[in-house]
Amino acid sequence: MQSLLGNFALILFILMVVTGVIWFYDKLVLAKKRRAAAEMALAAFDERNAKLKAQGIAVDESGRATLKEKLLKRPVWVEYSGSFFPVIAAVFFIRSFLWEPFRIPSSSMVPTLQIGDMILVSKYSYGIRLPVVNRKIVDFGDPQKGDVVVFKFPKDTSLDYIKRVVGVGGDRVEYRNKKLIINGVESKYQPLGDYLDTESLTYSKEFEEDLAGAGVRHHILNDDRAPNYVPHPDRFPNRNMCTYNVEGFACTVPQGYYFMMGDNRDNSLDSRYWGFVPDDYIVGKAFLVWMNLGDMTRIGGIR
Known part of the structure; x- marks a missing residue:
C-alpha cells in the first residue's frame, strides 16, 4: 500500500516549519516594525491635521482609520503563512501521534x-x-x-x-x-x-x-x-x-x-x-x- 506522494510526513513537517518560522518572525519582529511605522505615520498625520485646524481649515478625519489599517496590514505571504500554520501544525500532530488515514x-x-x-x-x-x-x-x-x-x-x-x-x-x-x-x-x-x-x-x-x-x-x-x-x-x-x-x-x-x-x-x-x-x-x-x-x-x- 503506497503512502501519499512520497514521504508526506516529511513534506508536512517542512511546511509546518516554514509557515511556523514566518508566523513567529511576524509576531516577534515584523509586527513590531509595522506598529512603529504606523505610529510615526499617524503622529505625522495628526500633526498635519492639527496645523490645518489652527489655520481654520476644515479637516477630514476619516482617512486616519484607513491609513492605520493599511499600515498595520500584514503582507500577503505573511497572511497566508499565519493562516496555514495552525492548520498544518494540527494535521501534523494528529497524523504523527494519534491517527493516520490510509486507503x-x-x-x-x-x-x-x-x-x-x-x-x-x-x-x-x-x-x-x-x-x-x-x-x-x-x-x-x-x-x-x-x-x-x-x-x-x-x-x-x-x-x-x-x-x-x-x-x-x-x-x-x-x-x-x-x-x-x-x-x-x-x-x-x-x-x-x-x-x-x-x-x-x-x-x-x-x-x-x-x-x-x-x-x-x-x-x-x-x-x-x-x-x-x-x-x-x-x-x-x-x-x-x-x-x-x-x-x-x-x-x-x-x-x-x-x-x-x-x-x-x-x-x-x-x-x-x-x-x-x-x-x-x-x-x-x-x-x-x-x-x-x-x-x-x-x-x-x-x-
Missing part, C-alpha cells in the same frame, strides 16, 4: 480489508514515535500476533504496507499445505464456503482462522489453484532463518522483527517472499474502516 489499494488483505476501504491507523497503540524518523521514544508495548499493522516496506521504505502479524521475535512460523503453524501448534480452520472476488470474478475458499497462540479469529482466503510452495522468495536479510520446500516454508523470527502475512493467502506478497519487518518500520495498528465510497456497509472495526 487500501490491493486485495492482499481480502476478505478483512477490501480495495477502496479507507482505514484509520492508531499511531500510539505501540508507543510514541518521533515523526519522520519513526523512532520510538515512549514504549506502550509491541505488535501482537493477530494485529493488523501498517509498516514501512523493507525493500522500499517510501511505501507503506498493511498485513497481519503472525509471528513475533522468537516464534517459529510454519506454513504447510496452506495451514499456519506457530511454535508447533496448528491454527484451527472453520470452512465458510466459496468467496467471490468481484474484481477478477473468481472463487476462493473462505475460512475462519483461529490463529494459534493468539486467540484471534479472522477470515482468510485460499486459492486451490495456487501451489503450496512459495515461488521465488527473495534473498532477504536473515534468510538463513527460513527453509523452503514443496509443502511451504518454516521461519524462526529474529528478535526485534515480525513476520507478516496477508489474509488473502495465495494473493499476497508478504514476509514469505521479502522477509521480516523490523520494529523500527512499524507505523501503527489498523483499527477502523471509516469509509468506503463503493460500499458504505464496510464501515466498522477491523478484526
Whole structure:
C-alpha cells in the first residue's frame, strides 16, 4: 500500500516549519516594525491635521482609520503563512501521534480489508514515535500476533504496507499445505464456503482462522489453484532463518522483527517472499474502516 506522494510526513513537517518560522518572525519582529511605522505615520498625520485646524481649515478625519489599517496590514505571504500554520501544525500532530488515514489499494488483505476501504491507523497503540524518523521514544508495548499493522516496506521504505502479524521475535512460523503453524501448534480452520472476488470474478475458499497462540479469529482466503510452495522468495536479510520446500516454508523470527502475512493467502506478497519487518518500520495498528465510497456497509472495526 503506497503512502501519499512520497514521504508526506516529511513534506508536512517542512511546511509546518516554514509557515511556523514566518508566523513567529511576524509576531516577534515584523509586527513590531509595522506598529512603529504606523505610529510615526499617524503622529505625522495628526500633526498635519492639527496645523490645518489652527489655520481654520476644515479637516477630514476619516482617512486616519484607513491609513492605520493599511499600515498595520500584514503582507500577503505573511497572511497566508499565519493562516496555514495552525492548520498544518494540527494535521501534523494528529497524523504523527494519534491517527493516520490510509486507503487500501490491493486485495492482499481480502476478505478483512477490501480495495477502496479507507482505514484509520492508531499511531500510539505501540508507543510514541518521533515523526519522520519513526523512532520510538515512549514504549506502550509491541505488535501482537493477530494485529493488523501498517509498516514501512523493507525493500522500499517510501511505501507503506498493511498485513497481519503472525509471528513475533522468537516464534517459529510454519506454513504447510496452506495451514499456519506457530511454535508447533496448528491454527484451527472453520470452512465458510466459496468467496467471490468481484474484481477478477473468481472463487476462493473462505475460512475462519483461529490463529494459534493468539486467540484471534479472522477470515482468510485460499486459492486451490495456487501451489503450496512459495515461488521465488527473495534473498532477504536473515534468510538463513527460513527453509523452503514443496509443502511451504518454516521461519524462526529474529528478535526485534515480525513476520507478516496477508489474509488473502495465495494473493499476497508478504514476509514469505521479502522477509521480516523490523520494529523500527512499524507505523501503527489498523483499527477502523471509516469509509468506503463503493460500499458504505464496510464501515466498522477491523478484526
